[in-house]
Amino acid sequence: MPLLPTASMIVTVSFRLNNLRNAVLAFVLVPLLGVLIALGMLGLREFEQQMQLRMQEDIELVARSIRLPISTAMIRRDVMDVQQALDSAFQLEQVFGVYVYDAGGDLIATSGPRSPSLDRRRDARLITATGSQGAFDERHGREVFSFFLPLTDAGGRIIGLLQITRDVSRFQAYIAQMRWQGGVAIAVLSLLFLLVVLWGYYRAVGRHVDRLAQAMRRIGEGARGLRVPEQGPDELRLLATNMNDMIQRREDSEQALEVQRAQQAELEARLRQSQKLAAIGQLAAGVAHELGTPLGVIAGRAQRARRRAGADSPLTREMTSVLDELGRVEGIVRQLLDFARRNPLNLRDLSLKGLVADVVARARTAHDRPDVKICVQAPANADDLRVQVDPVRLEQALGNLVGNAIQAARTRVVVRWCQLQDTADSAVELSVEDDGPGIAEEHRDHVFDPFFTTKPVGAGTGLGLAVAHAAVEDHGGRIWLDREPQSGTRFVMTLPVDGERAS
Template sequence: MSIWSLKRGLSLRVSLLLYLVLPLIIVLAVTGYYSLERLEQQVEKRMQEDIELIARAIRGPLEHSLEHGREGGLAQTLASAFRIGRVYGVYVYDAGGRKIASSGPREPEVHSVELAELAAKGDRVGGYQDARGAQIYSYFVPLSDSVGRNTGLLQLTREGRDFQNYIERVRKQALVLLSLLALLLVGIVIYAHHRVIGRNLAALVGCMARIEKGDRSHRAVACGPREMRHLAVGMNAMLDSIARSENELEQRRRNQIELEQRLLQSQKMAAIGQLAAGVAHELGTPLSVVSGKAQRMLRKPDLPAPIAEVFGQIRDAVQRMEHIVRQLLDFGRSNPLRLRTAALDALAESAAAQVREEATAKEVTLRLEGPQPAPRTEIDTVRMEQVLMNLLLNAIQATDPGGRVDLRWFADDQTLGFEVADDGPGVPEELHNRLFEPFFTTKPVGEGTGLGLAVAQAAARDHGGRLSIGRSESGGALFTLILEKSGENK
């Protein structure tokens, strides 16, 4: 499953809103609902208490006016009730329930019998009533004289819509406040998500997307809160572990391929070596016979010159064939190494001495160089001199007249070896892998057997080393023979 296919699910921000903010808003709404209901009750009670306060304020003057029969005092007291607070109507009844004074636009629908009963009981009562289609709140207060006898009843009213309008305003304000709180909560969560999680998580997702596209070297930047940093560090550690595992697997695969190739090459070389040794053995004796007879004929003093020239050509051809036979024998032999301690400069000088005649004939300068005192190691001197001689002969043949061939020895902490460089045309890079195959040669037909480098490579491997080809500073070929240190220099 790719990273982008996961986008069909809920994002972390939406999940936070659904599973955190939404429940909080619901809890807030339920709490607000019950709080508002309680507030409405408190508001209604407070407004009722306002009516009761007004009733208590005008009760005394009304009782005094009723006891002394002062109608003007009644009217003045009723008018003062409207100045004290928001009162819809004020009504005064006698003990029998008959209205004796009133002030207000509408009269509530209350029967005189009910009023008489209220006056007789002497209880203070409040409640909602219908006054010609309008809901009003009525509060009844009994009136008495100076000796405590019930003399009448006071009724104060207030419009029900006053309560309703106020409660409606409270509801609207509560709804606005709840909405603002919800929006504020959503905004805080979104902002906090972006600052703390969103951008850091987006960076991690972007990092994983780059890795998914093939950028295996890319790593996440550890930033943000501690948990996000731990996540980035953990992801980087996982990627490093995967990279190491892949590198190990790749290295094992390469080693396996190399071992298989070496096994196949060894089997191939062994088969070719057996064939070469058999062919060389079968050719060796006849060639020796031909060479011996040609030598005896050339020793005769009375041999005509044309015939002597023919026998000379036969001798030269046989010598070339014997050289090829020796190379076949060298390639096919599986003799164990005869190790002895030798200095690298001595090996180089011995090999150079054997090819100096060819170098002089072609006017090629042969230069030897390396650190002194030269490193010493345990080595099969005969086979190593043969390797160096083959490399030097190839270099001399590839160099133009007047050129130069360098033989250098070197050593470091773990390895030592030789380098043979020439200033010839070099070897095309596409031929580097085939150059050490038996019977492969870049020389014209008749000028090489293709066994010299194969023999050199086999000798290097027998010593636990390797022979490689590159390009010299002058553009020619550079052969490097690397051996592991052994003996007193290890």
């Protein structure tokens, strides 16, 4: 019962034929080798038939050459002449034996071993009646070929039969040798053909396919910037070109996705910061509102107590100290209210040059540091540059930045602005830079957090940058700490010119 192919056998065969080299061998080389072997075998068979035909023709030629003398001797009944003719034919190398029979089938002359082919008279009579023919036979373990030719007189009457036998053992050995040599030649040609096909496959296709596979494997493992070599035949080069285009598009898509993820992360961070600031602002507004009334009452009573006491009274000095501290507390409450104020913007069309000049002038007055020089670097079109902003909120934000810079600077503060040219929407950029010691790396991510400050206790509330951040975001802009300067601190803000995003 024949075995049916199992699933594993089918999978194994399919896997092997899925290999391009094995497919070429199976569907191209094997059929060609089959044709080559079939042609070789047909050629050997045709050669063997032609050799046999040639051998028979040689024997027939010898028989016909001695036919006439033998027939003449038999007509004269001269047995000696018949024997001489037979002996002359037997001396030929190809002849193994020569035999003559009379019309009755009796052997009348022979030269060589006795023929086993015509032991019976009826065989001779039958061959005599049917004409010349050839037959193979075996003699003492050796294969021989016998050719039979009827002998006739002048009138065409058959008077006897001539048999010439040839030893074909050497002929058969030669044929066997030719078969062996032909088989070896076919095997060598098949092997050579296999090597040529494999070498040609490798040179023309295999090595390029291997490069493609290796490159794609490395790309699949995550290698960036790698390209498939565009080598080999036109089809493989076209495939490599399309693969490189696909890889480039994939890398562009991944890069765009990374940019989108970074933007999304930045937007989420800004959203969380805004939500945190909004929550803190609500808390600050509530605290400031609750503190406002008690502080007003305390301040009023302290002023009345100071007026009732004499100018030189110790109580007057104490009340003056209390009023100073109350003024500091009121300043903190005012900052809390400024931070919590998120009312709609009161946009006005202003000259940015005049707004910056007013902020710098007030900062010079508020912060008495004559050793610090404030430099204002305006663009060439400063007189024509106008923006739609809420003056109070923007002056407050810019004033906090300039005030912090004056406090931190050693010798110089630079305020500069310009109109951005490479953005889709018209916008301006303002920056405030000082040459102070700078902000420590561990503090840079928290500079806009409310109540975060690096100043000593009592010297700052940590609301100045938070107020500036809220004001700039309400205008639809951005503010950040520039990390590029190696020394000092530089804050940068961008604002829309027309105020549409802010509204």
